[in-house]
Amino acid sequence: MIQFVRHPVFTLISCLLMFSTTTIAQVDQLERISPEQAGFSSEKLNELGPYLENVGSSSLLIIKDGKVFYEWGDIHKKYLIHSIRKAILNSLYGIYIEKAMIDTSATLAEIGIDDIEPKLTELEKTATVIDLLKSRSGIYHKAAAESPGMVESRPNRGSSKPGEAYYYNNWDFNTLGAIFEKMTGKSIFTAFYEDVAQPIGMLKFKGLYDSINTSNPNVKIPETDGYYQYEPSKSQYPAYHFRMSAYDLGLYGILYANKGKWKGKQIVPEKWIEYSTQPLSIVNEKYGRARGILWGVDLKYACIQHAGYGG
Numbered sequence: 001m002i003q004f005v006r007h008p009v010f011t012l013i014s015c016l017l018m019f020s021t022t023t024i025a026q027v028d029q030l031e032r033i034s035p036e037q038a039g040f041s042s043e044k045l046n047e048l049g050p051y052l053e054n055v056g057s058s059s060l061l062i063i064k065d066g067k068v069f070y071e072w073g074d075i076h077k078k079y080l081i082h083s084i085r086k087a088i089l090n091s092l093y094g095i096y097i098e099k100a101m102i103d104t105s106a107t108l109a110e111i112g113i114d115d116i117e118p119k120l121t122e123l124e125k126t127a128t129v130i131d132l133l134k135s136r137s138g139i140y141h142k143a144a145a146e147s148p149g150m151v152e153s154r155p156n157r158g159s160s161k162p163g164e165a166y167y168y169n170n171w172d173f174n175t176l177g178a179i180f181e182k183m184t185g186k187s188i189f190t191a192f193y194e195d196v197a198q199p200i201g202m203l204k205f206k207g208l209y210d211s212i213n214t215s216n217p218n219v220k221i222p223e224t225d226g227y228y229q230y231e232p233s234k235s236q237y238p239a240y241h242f243r244m245s246a247y248d249l250g251l252y253g254i255l256y257a258n259k260g261k262w263k264g265k266q267i268v269p270e271k272w273i274e275y276s277t278q279p280l281s282i283v284n285e286k287y288g289r290a291r292g293i294l295w296g297v298d299l300k301y302a303c304i305q306h307a308g309y310g311g
Contacts, residue, residue, distance in 0.1 A: 028076070028247055029201055031067045038069035045070050059246040066254050075246040078204050080221065082308035084249070085242045086173055088192060090294040091252075092180060093133065094260070094272030095195050102183045104130040111179060115141050115171075116236050118157070127162035129179060132172040133293045134280055138162040143170035144214075144231040145239035147309070166281035166291060173294075174237040188240050189226040200255055200262045202248040211238065256304070277304045 035042045045062075052060055052072055059073030096102045108114075109125035120139065127137040138160040146154075150170060160167075177188055184191065193207025210222035213230045221227070228238035255261075256277075260268030279290030279297045288300035295304045 028203060030063070030247070030250070033064075033067045033069050035069045038064040038067070040069060048072065061246050061250040063250055063254060066258075068250075073246070075250070076204060078223075078225070078243040078245050080241060080243050080308075081249070082241070084244075084306045084308045085240060086294040087306040088242055088252070089173075089176060089180070089188065089240075090276055091196050091255075091260075091268045092188065092191050093176075093294075094268045094276065096180070096184050096191075097272065098269045102129065102180070104128065104133065111182065113175060113179065116232075116234075121158065123158070123161065129176075131162045132176050132179070133276075134163075135166055135169050135172050135291060136163050136281070137169065137172045137175075138164055139171055140167070140169070141171045142234040143174050143239075144235055144237065145174070145229050145241075146170045146234075166283065168291075170239065171235065171237070174235065174239050177240045178237045189242075192242075193225075196252070196255070196267060197248070199265070199267055200251050202244075202251055204245045205242075205248050 035045050040062075048060070048070070049072055057073065058079055059075045059077065060071065061068055061075055062070040093102065097104060106129055107125060108120065108127050109122075111129075113125070114120050118141075120141070124137070124139045127139060131137045139162070140155045140157050140159070143150075150168070154169075155165075155167060180186075180188060180191075186194075187207075187209065189207045189209040193205060196202075197205040197207065205225050207226075208224045209226040209228070210224045211228040211230060212219045212222065213232065215230075215232060224243070226240060226242045228240055230238045255267060256273060259270045260266055260273050261270070276293035277295050277297060278292050279299060280293065281291045283289045283291055288298060290297040290299055292304065294306075296306055297304055
């Protein structure tokens with residue numbers, strides 16, 4: 001999970017609860033300070049380790065004003081981050097919308113987007129790129145990498161018009177990946193490396209990617225930085241999965257806490273971050289949970305966050 005508080009003093013928590021593969025410790029660029037310097041208690045933070053171990057965490061970074069005051073586990077080990085891929089895609093859309101390479105008002109019909117049977121209806125094809133970015137496409141087609149919960153909760157086809165209702169929809173997320181690549185001519189993984197990871201100094205993410213087809217029962221998860229997951233019986237659009245370290249995700253969180261700026265250079269447009277992290281859809285009013293564009297918005301704690309499979 002990546003989380004930071006939208007406050008004059010930003011606090012970033014980067015926590016991954018995923019599976020591990022390779023371990024390579026490297027020197028990093030983040031300054032270390034004591035918990036007391038950050039306004040926290042060393043004694044209390046010492047209680048975190050056993051808890052994290054008990055709940056199955058892999059690594060944790062707590063960062064304030066760009067300085068690490070608590071770390072646990074191997075922060076340079078890459079993990080499969082599942083749904084956090086959506087928060088990663090947010091930056092790419094912001095960058096390429098500003099470059100005028102992506103038109104968010106374009107409809108799926110205009111772009112030439114359809115899918116396998118049952119194909120999209122004419123009404124569904126009126127959904128725009130911004131509808132998909134807001135998870136409001138109204139297209140409830142089967143999709144790659146859906147969890148059982150997603151399958152069970154998926155609305156019936158045609159039950160909502162484009163733009164009418166929010167639904168955490170893997171079809172929208174996966175198709176956004178295909179639209180990005182069609183409009184920019186770049187792989188998501190290559191674009192993220194060139195436009196974000198490299199400029200901010202990520203250590204582990206190099207943009208190397210592969211693809212798998214889950215119709216093969218013996219398929220193995222690649223140990224690359226990312227991979228496309230195809231499920232051709234469900235949809236023609238693959239999910240795009242990232243494998244990243246807590247350290248690299250910590251840098252990404254700092255980038256957003258600094259409104260898209262890194263060492264004086266604007267990496268992600270500030271206006272895009274401001275707009276896309278607003279509560280555009282209220283998911284649970286009681287608990288203050290909302291969604292922006294590819295980010296979760298917590299109204300109770302005034303922060304944005306995203307969690308992968310397993311929390």
